[in-house]
Amino acid sequence: MAGRDIKTRVNSLELIESLELIESLEPIESLELIKGFELVKRRRNKDFLMNDALSGSRHTLTSETAAETTPSIESDSLAVTASGLEKTVVARDNRLTILSRLDLQVKSGESVAIVGTSGSGKSTLLGILAGLDLPTAGSVSLAGKRIDHLDEDQRATVRGQHTGFVFQSFQLLANLTALENVMLPLELAGVDNPGERARKLLTRVGLEHRLEHYPKQLSGGEQQRVAIARAFAGEPDILFADEPTGNLDEKTGESIIELLFEVNQASGTTIILVTHDMDLARRCQRILKLHGGRLEAVV
Numbered sequence: 001m002a003g004r005d006i007k008t009r010v011n012s013l014e015l016i017e018s019l020e021l022i023e024s025l026e027p028i029e030s031l032e033l034i035k036g037f038e039l040v041k042r043r044r045n046k047d048f049l050m051n052d053a054l055s056g057s058r059h060t061l062t063s064e065t066a067a068e069t070t071p072s073i074e075s076d077s078l079a080v081t082a083s084g085l086e087k088t089v090v091a092r093d094n095r096l097t098i099l100s101r102l103d104l105q106v107k108s109g110e111s112v113a114i115v116g117t118s119g120s121g122k123s124t125l126l127g128i129l130a131g132l133d134l135p136t137a138g139s140v141s142l143a144g145k146r147i148d149h150l151d152e153d154q155r156a157t158v159r160g161q162h163t164g165f166v167f168q169s170f171q172l173l174a175n176l177t178a179l180e181n182v183m184l185p186l187e188l189a190g191v192d193n194p195g196e197r198a199r200k201l202l203t204r205v206g207l208e209h210r211l212e213h214y215p216k217q218l219s220g221g222e223q224q225r226v227a228i229a230r231a232f233a234g235e236p237d238i239l240f241a242d243e244p245t246g247n248l249d250e251k252t253g254e255s256i257i258e259l260l261f262e263v264n265q266a267s268g269t270t271i272i273l274v275t276h277d278m279d280l281a282r283r284c285q286r287i288l289k290l291h292g293g294r295l296e297a298v299v
Contacts, residue, residue, distance in 0.1 A: 078144070079238050079270040080106040080129050085138035086293075087124055098124050099135070100293030108237070111264065111271040113281035115298065116290035122274035123242055125290060129272060130163055130240045131155040143237050160189075164231035164269070166260070168243035170223040172215040178202060178226045179211040186233055201229040205259055221252035225259065232263055239264065241273035245280055257283060 085102040088095055098121040106112050116122050127133040128140060131147045132155075140148045143162040147155050165171075172181050179198050186194035202211060205225040215223055224244065231239060244260060245253035257280050264271055271284065281287045287298035 077108060078105055078141070079108045079110070080104065080143075080272060081139075081141045082129060082135075083139045085125075085128065085140065086136045087121070087128065087133075088136045097293055099128075102138070102294050104129070104288075104295060106270060106272060108270055109268050110286065111261075111284040112273075112286045112288060113284040114272070114274045114288050114290055114295070115276065115278070115281050116274075118276075120290045121293065122290050126240055126242055126272065126274050130165070131159050160234075162237045164234060164236035164239045166224070166227050166231045166239065166241040166244045168246035170215070170220075170227045170247075172223055172226055172230075174215050177212050177214055178207060178218065178222075181215075181226055182230045182233055185230065189234065198229070198233065201233055202226070204263065205229045219252075220248050221256060224248065224252075224256050228256070228260060228263060232267060232269070235267065236269060238270045238272065241271065241275075243275055243277075244273065245275070245277050253277065254279070 082102060082104040085099050085104070086097070087099040088097050090096070102125070114122050114125065124133065128135050129142070131140070131142055131150075135148055138148070139146060142158055145158050147158055150158070172178075173184070176184065179195070179202065182198035182201055183194045186197055191197065199208070199211065202208060202225075205228055207222060207225050207229070210218060210222060213222075215226070218226065224247075228244075241260070245256055248256060257277075260271075261283055273280070273284070275281055281298075288295040289298050290296075
């Protein structure tokens with residue numbers, strides 16, 4: 001299918017997604033789940049290539065002020081840093097502290113698992129580290145670029161240049177085939193031969209026989225394989241994964257774990273994931289537990 005047809009089908013989602021639904025979602029979902037809305041919204045600013053919501057594609061500024069809106073690289077050795085990170089929310093006149101003076105450094109190429117009880121703030125932390133949300137206080141740098149003082153469009157640029165995402169609920173576009181889901185961010189980024197690259201990625205994850213199937217025709221494990229292929233399509237420096245095996249049975253989850261680290265090892269991508277699955281966490285080089293708003297090393 002031509003890239004124009006794919007984009008037209010995605011843009012049509014704006015007609016069927018209500019603003020009330022978008023506003024009711026959590027930060028990660030509102031930026032990543034309603035991809036059609038995000039893509040349309042980004043099109044209104046012609047300086048931006050509209051690939052942010054699909055994770056990991058090269059996101060470029062076309063204006064002459066691109067250098068001014070993207071901070072300079074601070075360190076090549078660190079993929080993510082957070083210093084004095086705080087996140088508080090107000091609910092029913094009560095102030096709830098989710099993160100408290102949290103510090104974190106993740107080296108380039110490192111794999112880090114963040115574990116903790118439900119409601120401990122793991123997904124909130126992941127969203128802030130990825131630039132999907134802003135901290136109440138503290139600083140965050142992603143791929144050497146400080147992002148906590150940037151506006152949403154500037155953070156989107158940094159995300160698009162450096163990151164990929166894998167989520168528990170897959171976040172595939174239902175009206176696109178497996179091939180089209182992987183092609184779309186490549187099309188939007190202007191990559192040559194997006195169909196060929198998407199086919200290679202899907203073959204790599206064992207779905208060469210499922211290219212023309214829609215998400216509803218795929219099993220949970222197959223949908224997550226498509227999501228992994230899409231996440232790595234833009235050759236991201238950093239992969240963020242939020243409970244990537246959470247919706248899968250044990251056997252399927254084990255195969256997804258193997259696939260995730262196999263693709264990661266081949267690409268040298270930094271992985272930061274949150275999970276309840278200690279088998280998955282133990283595959284990482286480092287395990288950190290989020291407790292009381294702070295991170296503790298797990299021996």
